Amino acid sequence: MRIGDAATAAGMTPRALRYYEQQGLVTARRTPSGHRVYDAEDVRRLRAVRELRDAGLTVGDVREFAHLLRTMPANGVPDLIPTGREAGPCSAVETVARRRLADLDARIEQLSLLRARLAARLGEPA
Template identity: 60%
Template sequence: MRIGDAAVATGLTPRALRHYEEQGLLVPGRTPAGHRIYTPADIRRLRAIGELLHAGLTVSDVRSFAHVLDATAVQDRSEADESDRCDVAEVSQQRLKELDRRIERLSLLRARLASQLTDHFGDLFTEQPPAP
C-alpha cells in the first residue's frame, strides 16, 4: 500500500506518516523506485500511534516505547518483558501526572475567573455549573 492509501486507511495525513518515520516510529518498506510501501502490520502500528497521540501522549512519549507497539497492537502483552512494562508504565504515569497538574491549574483559574466575574458584575453574571 502506498502512502496516500495508508493515510486514508489510518485517518492520518501523508505528512504525518513521513513525520512518524522521521521520528523513528515506523520504517516502511520501499519499492525499487524508492516509494514507501506500507504493510498491514505498518497500518496497525500507525493506527496505534494515532490513537495514543489522540489520547494525549506526545511523539516523544510514544517513541520511548515504540518497540512494544506491535505486540500491544495485537493484544499480545504476554510476550512483553519487564523492561517493556516499565517503559510503558513510566511514560504513561508521567503523562497522567502532567494532565492532573494541568487540570488542577485550570480548575483554579476557572474558580478565580468565576469569582472575579461575580465580584465585578454581580447579578449580570450567573455562573453555570461546569459541564460533566
Template identity: 60%
Template sequence: MRIGEAAHATGLTPRALRHYEQQGLLRPGRTSSGHRVYTSAHLEQLRAIGELLRAGLTVADVRSFAHLLDRAADDGAADGEPGHCAVAEVSLQRLRELDRRIEQLSLVRTRLAAQLTDRFGDLFAERPATGSTSSRASR
C-alpha cells in the same frame, strides 16, 4: 502497499504518515525508486500510534516507546509482555501531568472568578453549568 493505500487503510492522511516517520515513530520500507512501502505490521503500528495520540499522549510520549511498537509489529508481541510497561509508565506520567495542569487551571479560574466578583459584583458571580436554562428563565 504505498502511502496513499496505507493512509486510507488506517484512517490517517499521507501527511500524517510522513510526519510519524520523520518523528521516528515508524520506519516503512522503500522501493528501489524511493517510494515508501507499508506492510500489515506497519498498519498495526499506525493504528496503535493513532489510538495513543487520540488518547492524549504526545508524539514525544509515543516516540519514547516507539521501539516497543516496532518489536510488537515484528515479533507479534502481546501487550502483556514486560517491555510494554514503558507504555504504562509514560501514560501514567502523562495522566499525572494532566492532573497537575487541571489543578493549576482550577486555581487560576477560582482566583479570577473571585477577583471579577469582587470588582464587578453579581455580573461575574458563579453561574450554573452551560446548558442550564432555569436560572436564565427566572431573570
C-alpha cells in the same frame, strides 16, 4: 501499499504518516523510484500510535517505547495496566502513561485555579 492507502487504513492523513516517520515511529521501505511503501504491520503500528495519541500521550511519550510497538497485541492497542504479568512491555507503557496522567492532572489543577481567579474577577461563582 503506498502512503495514501496506508494512511487511510491507519485512520490518518498522509501528512501525519510522514510526520510519524520523521519522528522515528515507523520506517517506510522505498521502491526503486523512491516511493514509500508500507505493509500491514506498518499499518498496525500506525494504528497503535494513533490510539496512544488519542489517549493523551505525546509523540515524545510514544517514542520512548516505540521499539515495543512490535510486541503489542494484534489489535494494536497496548494494555496500559499489566494484569498479573511480569514487568515487560506493558510496564514500560504504564510508566509513561502514568507520568502523562500526572502531568494532565497538574495542568487541570492549574487551569481550574486560573478559571476560579477569572470567575472571581467577573463576580461569578467558581
